[in-house]
Amino acid sequence: MDAQSIKVACSSCNLRELCLPMGLNPDEMDKLDNVISARRRIKRGSALFNTGDRFTSLYAVRSGFFKTCVTTADGRDQVTGFQMTGEIIGLDGIVSDRHSCDAIALEDAEVCVMPFDQVEELSREFTTLQHHVHKIMSREIVRDHSVMLLLGSMRAEERLAAFLLNLVQRLHARGFSQSELILRMTREEIGSYLGMKLETVSRTFSKFVEEGIIEVKQRYVHIKSTEGLKLIVNPPTCP
Amino acid sequence: MDAQSIKVACSSCNLRELCLPMGLNPDEMDKLDNVISARRRIKRGSALFNTGDRFTSLYAVRSGFFKTCVTTADGRDQVTGFQMTGEIIGLDGIVSDRHSCDAIALEDAEVCVMPFDQVEELSREFTTLQHHVHKIMSREIVRDHSVMLLLGSMRAEERLAAFLLNLVQRLHARGFSQSELILRMTREEIGSYLGMKLETVSRTFSKFVEEGIIEVKQRYVHIKSTEGLKLIVNPPTCP
DNA sequence: GTCCTCCCTTGATCTTGATCAATCGTGCGC
DNA sequence: GCGCACGATTGATCAAGATCAAGGGAGGAC
Numbered sequence: 001m002d003a004q005s006i007k008v009a010c011s012s013c014n015l016r017e018l019c020l021p022m023g024l025n026p027d028e029m030d031k032l033d034n035v036i037s038a039r040r041r042i043k044r045g046s047a048l049f050n051t052g053d054r055f056t057s058l059y060a061v062r063s064g065f066f067k068t069c070v071t072t073a074d075g076r077d078q079v080t081g082f083q084m085t086g087e088i089i090g091l092d093g094i095v096s097d098r099h100s101c102d103a104i105a106l107e108d109a110e111v112c113v114m115p116f117d118q119v120e121e122l123s124r125e126f127t128t129l130q131h132h133v134h135k136i137m138s139r140e141i142v143r144d145h146s147v148m149l150l151l152g153s154m155r156a157e158e159r160l161a162a163f164l165l166n167l168v169q170r171l172h173a174r175g176f177s178q179s180e181l182i183l184r185m186t187r188e189e190i191g192s193y194l195g196m197k198l199e200t201v202s203r204t205f206s207k208f209v210e211e212g213i214i215e216v217k218q219r220y221v222h223i224k225s226t227e228g229l230k231l232i233v234n235p236p237t238c239p
Numbered sequence: 240m241d242a243q244s245i246k247v248a249c250s251s252c253n254l255r256e257l258c259l260p261m262g263l264n265p266d267e268m269d270k271l272d273n274v275i276s277a278r279r280r281i282k283r284g285s286a287l288f289n290t291g292d293r294f295t296s297l298y299a300v301r302s303g304f305f306k307t308c309v310t311t312a313d314g315r316d317q318v319t320g321f322q323m324t325g326e327i328i329g330l331d332g333i334v335s336d337r338h339s340c341d342a343i344a345l346e347d348a349e350v351c352v353m354p355f356d357q358v359e360e361l362s363r364e365f366t367t368l369q370h371h372v373h374k375i376m377s378r379e380i381v382r383d384h385s386v387m388l389l390l391g392s393m394r395a396e397e398r399l400a401a402f403l404l405n406l407v408q409r410l411h412a413r414g415f416s417q418s419e420l421i422l423r424m425t426r427e428e429i430g431s432y433l434g435m436k437l438e439t440v441s442r443t444f445s446k447f448v449e450e451g452i453i454e455v456k457q458r459y460v461h462i463k464s465t466e467g468l469k470l471i472v473n474p475p476t477c478p
Numbered sequence: 479g480t481c482c483t484c485c486c487t488t489g490a491t492c493t494t495g496a497t498c499a500a501t502c503g504t505g506c507g508c
Numbered sequence: 509g510c511g512c513a514c515g516a517t518t519g520a521t522c523a524a525g526a527t528c529a530a531g532g533g534a535g536g537a538c
């Protein structure tokens with residue numbers, strides 16, 4: 001095993017507890033290592049894939065940060081998600097063999113390329129992997145439903161508070177701070193994801209700052225009261 | 240093979256071109272017939288499953304009409320989808336072994352119960368079925384993204400027009416009219432799905448009627464101009 | 479049949495967030 | 509260092525849709 005293949009191996013990746021190989025035994029992990037044929041680097045601002053591109057592979061984010069977005073015929077677009085290390089991108093392409101959204105790197109990034117036919121092949125061999133693939137897809141469905149809830153029935157403040165809590169929770173699972181984060185996306189991208197205009201995002205940030213719940217300096221956010229944010233998302237019901 | 244098992248067989252079901260068995264060969268279909276262990280009848284207004292219920296099976300809608308909805312701690316809820324014959328319900332439960340939404344019958348309904356461990360088992364055997372299961376999950380993800388687009392960046396009229404077009408298109412795929420439909424859900428449920436209040440739904444219906452695009456009588460809707468609806472969803476961009 | 483309930487419609491008013499506009503700050507290229 | 513471009517902030521105004529309110533119609537229970 002040469003240096004290169006060690007470098008690409010899931011078994012030696014510090015994300016294996018978050019990423020596709022989660023829960024696999026060493027033997028299964030070895031097989032999966034063979035599937036991860038390559039890494040790919042994506043420059044900030046460029047696309048991992050675009051709408052209409054042929055679907056061949058799933059991608060695991062190894063480093064960096066992505067957004068996925070769908071676009072209408074008349075040019076409006078909607079950010080459907082932000083993906084960080086260990087998360088899987090590309091599931092949208094399975095159904096029609098073509099991608100139905102764009103995946104754009106928000107900072108220089110690297111992904112592991114997992115040819116989907118090989119993932120399917122290995123899934124037939126290992127129950128664990130099969131079930132894990134199903135779980136990953138199901139998780140995406142459940143996440144999407146919670147975004148629908150957010151978009152369909154929350155007000156601007158609730159949306160932004162929920163967004164910050166979600167981000168910081170995912171970052172914390174990756175070993176980062178529970179209270180501090182650097183936003184990798186612009187106010188406009190946050191707004192697109194949350195169904196509000198960039199001005200409203202900015203105003204809502206300012207409101208949270210005034211209320212002493214967070215501190216903001218550009219992309220840097222310090223959450224001073226997680227409780228405060230939670231109360232905004234789920235206001236206590238008056239009896 | 241007795242009368243009962245003929246009745247439950249996918250191979251003799253008129254939905255087989257829409258439902259899970261789509262694309263299977265006769266041999267594979269036979270095996271799938273064994274997985275579909277039972278049918279279940281659900282009365283109008285009652286639940287196929289509720290949030291928190293243990294996940295065991297996927298359900299294929301055999302007849303009737305469902306809604307799925309998620310609920311927040313403080314009692315707000317959001318309809319995440321409407322399911323008609325041939326569509327699959329329950330994918331949300333895979334990730335955590337528990338359902339994360341309620342599935343409610345909007346009219347007396349019948350579903351085919353497909354124990355998920357058996358679906359997985361058969362998927363390992365048949366590539367066709369495996370891929371089809373993946374496609375069904377991917378289709379749900381893509382659908383969810385288009386709902387996000389709708390909720391995040393469309394105005395009330397656009398949402399309702401897109402909703403009607405989607406409903407009638409799915410009904411047409413099932414052999415119903417391209418221009419007439421009976422709504423199985425209330426204005427409030429439509430509103431919850433589309434992120435608007437029932438009054439706004441009602442007003443928007445009335446507006447379409449005034450404009451001569453549709454005729455409405457309670458739950459009955461006649462689409463007089465599909466083109467008109469399409470123009471509302473995708474207004475031609477002025478050059 | 480009659481009553482009752484649920485659902486729908488329509489009107490008047492109010493609120494939230496969008497829009498339009500100006501300014502500022504930061505970081506990058508030269 | 510300087511200027512430029514992009515992103516962020518903030519203010520003023522406007523409009524879409526929410527909210528509050530009243531009434532009407534269809535269908536089921538009795």
